[in-house]
Amino acid sequence: MNLAVIGTGYVGLVTGVCFSDIGHRVTCVDKDAAKVEKLRAGQSPIYEPGLEELIRKNMNEGRLHVTTDLESAVEEAEIVVLAVGTPQSVNGEANLQYIEQAAREVATAMNGYKIIVVKSTVPVGTNERIAARIGGLTEHPFDVVSVPEFLREGSAIKDTFHPDRIVIGAASREAAEKIKELHQPLTTKMMLTDLRSAEMIKYASNAFLATKISFINEIANLCELVGADVAQVAQGMGYDRRIGDSFLNAGVGYGGSCFPKDTQALIQIAGNVNYDFKLLRSVVEVNKNQRFNVFNQLVRLLNGLHHKTVGVWGLSFKPNTDDVRDAPSLEIVGMLLASGAKVKIYDPVAMERFCEMLNDPSVICCSSASEAASNSDAVCLLTEWDEFRHLDLKHIASLMRQPILVDGRNVYTAEDLNGAGLIYRSVGRPMLSSPVQEEENVSALQA
Ligand SMILES: NC(=O)C1=CN([C@@H]2O[C@H](COP(=O)(O)OP(=O)(O)OC[C@H]3O[C@@H](n4cnc5c(N)ncnc54)[C@H](O)[C@@H]3O)[C@@H](O)[C@H]2O)C=CC1
Numbered sequence: 464m465n466l467a468v469i470g471t472g473y474v475g476l477v478t479g480v481c482f483s484d485i486g487h488r489v490t491c492v493d494k495d496a497a498k499v500e501k502l503r504a505g506q507s508p509i510y511e512p513g514l515e516e517l518i519r520k521n522m523n524e525g526r527l528h529v530t531t532d533l534e535s536a537v538e539e540a541e542i543v544v545l546a547v548g549t550p551q552s553v554n555g556e557a558n559l560q561y562i563e564q565a566a567r568e569v570a571t572a573m574n575g576y577k578i579i580v581v582k583s584t585v586p587v588g589t590n591e592r593i594a595a596r597i598g599g600l601t602e603h604p605f606d607v608v609s610v611p612e613f614l615r616e617g618s619a620i621k622d623t624f625h626p627d628r629i630v631i632g633a634a635s636r637e638a639a640e641k642i643k644e645l646h647q648p649l650t651t652k653m654m655l656t657d658l659r660s661a662e663m664i665k666y667a668s669n670a671f672l673a674t675k676i677s678f679i680n681e682i683a684n685l686c687e688l689v690g691a692d693v694a695q696v697a698q699g700m701g702y703d704r705r706i707g708d709s710f711l712n713a714g715v716g717y718g719g720s721c722f723p724k725d726t727q728a729l730i731q732i733a734g735n736v737n738y739d740f741k742l743l744r745s746v747v748e749v750n751k752n753q754r755f756n757v758f759n760q761l762v763r764l765l766n767g768l769h770h771k772t773v774g775v776w777g778l779s780f781k782p783n784t785d786d787v788r789d790a791p792s793l794e795i796v797g798m799l800l801a802s803g804a805k806v807k808i809y810d811p812v813a814m815e816r817f818c819e820m821l822n823d824p825s826v827i828c829c830s831s832a833s834e835a836a837s838n839s840d841a842v843c844l845l846t847e848w849d850e851f852r853h854l855d856l857k858h859i860a861s862l863m864r865q866p867i868l869v870d871g872r873n874v875y876t877a878e879d880l881n882g883a884g885l886i887y888r889s890v891g892r893p894m895l896s897s898p899v900q901e902e903e904n905v906s907a908l909q910a
């Protein structure tokens with residue numbers, strides 16, 4: 464089939480590249496000329512494992528094209544996929560200006576029947592409004608189909624090739640069947656539904672996952688007070704198939720470009736029909752507070768932060784991505800700086816994006832985890848990149864002014880810490896070193 468994908472962000476680019484890889488002819492469109500130039504040179508504008516190789520392969524084999532020329536791409540396509548951003552507005556609602564603009568541009572470029580697939584996450588009723596708007600601008604026939612996206616950054620290619628399900632919301636059975644056919648090589652687990660239910664499935668799924676995270680973070684906070692270990696608790700809960708073992712990792716809370724904005728948007732969607740979504744409001748509040756956990760531990764252990772040096776390991780909102788949108792690191796580094804600490808940061812891929820977003824020249828950029836730890840009074844780990852799991856902690860401790868490690872992602876085990884000489888704190892777990900060892904570490908620190 465012939466596809467045009469509008470928007471080459473995390474979703475549009477991965478979708479376009481994967482569809483070209485299974486044999487379709489795909490033109491990816493973006494209004495950002497710099498992004499398009501980079502793509503034309505075979506470079507991915509985002510860090511996503513495996514993506515650049517697939518871009519090059521499919522461009523070389525002539526199935527994948529990139530352009531800023533939306534009109535020509537739409538003219539040639541039978542299916543037009545909208546994958547532009549729907550960021551959060553100041554009042555929490557989804558900002559629909561980009562999708563509305565893209566829909567207008569598609570409408571005026573149409574030269575015959577098209578199926579318009581909306582992949583962007585949009586509030587209930589938006590697909591119908593988009594259809595009405597397009598209908599007002601073109602004489603040509605079309606159908607709007609909602610196909611919400613469930614990929615995760617960092618594993619986007621795998622998630623696209625092996626989705627848990629494809630949800631297809633449409634008013635037209637024929638258009639839905641065509642979109643089903645498009646996805647047939649990827650999975651047989653497809654659900655056909657109406658537009659509004661498809662839109663709600665997306666928000667409900669993200670809100671449910673966010674709820675799981677806030678729930679386990681509350682359990683972690685309670686574990687700290689009653690002397691239980693949240694990792695053990697999550698493992699024990701996860702054996703129950705009705706609960707499942709995923710999304711039960713306690714830590715500094717969820718971030719990223721989706722959970723924070725989509726939970727907020729769903730609260731707003733409910734508010735617009737006078738429904739108070741109490742549970743979700745608590746989920747958001749718990750998540751906000753969770754970011755203070757690591758910060759408070761640092762304040763306590765260092766007896767205040769003024770003139771102290773803190774190393775930060777990990778800046779992206781999760782491993783295997785350079786995305787720092789709404790990353791807990793932004794807020795935590797901001798709080799450290801505001802409290803008078805000197806902050807040394809390190810992330811394997813997200814340094815540039817983080818510094819752009821933080822926009823504070825006083826932060827010190829390091830080129831390795833050990834450089835960030837060197838002469839620091841404490842280190843805190845905020846993203847569980849694999850490389851942090853393989854560090855020689857004894858060596859790290861020897862580089863530090865004070866050997867304090869606050870692990871915001873519960874990465875290390877008692878075995879990793881054995882003999883490292885660290886004062887170690889994590890989230891919702893008891894001290895992992897034996898009381899004797901901990902006492903020795905503390906007295907070494909005080910000596
Ligand atoms: N990032 C993710 O992991 C996921 C995102 N989503 C949803 O997918 C949508 C897209 O998200 P991202 O890919 O993260 O967005 P993004 O912000 O990374 O990319 C959007 C792209 O669209 C381009 N664009 C905007 N208006 C345009 C126009 N009129 N013509 C051509 N290009 C245009 C922008 O220049 C930008 O490159 C959002 O609604 C998001 O909630 C859904 C699932 C996963």
Ligand SMILES: O=C(O)[C@H]1O[C@H](OP(=O)(O)OP(=O)(O)OC[C@H]2O[C@@H](n3ccc(=O)[nH]c3=O)[C@H](O)[C@@H]2O)[C@H](O)[C@@H](O)[C@@H]1O
Nearest residue numbers: 612613614615616676710711712716717718719721780781
């Ligand atoms: O709508 C979206 O954009 C996407 O949002 C999430 O994907 P993503 O944000 O890429 O990453 P996740 O793996 O879900 O992690 C989100 C946040 O939750 C945190 N998290 C995740 C799992 C966990 O157990 N604990 C936890 O704190 C992560 O560190 C991260 O900050 C969903 O998992 C995707 O299905 C969805 O398509």
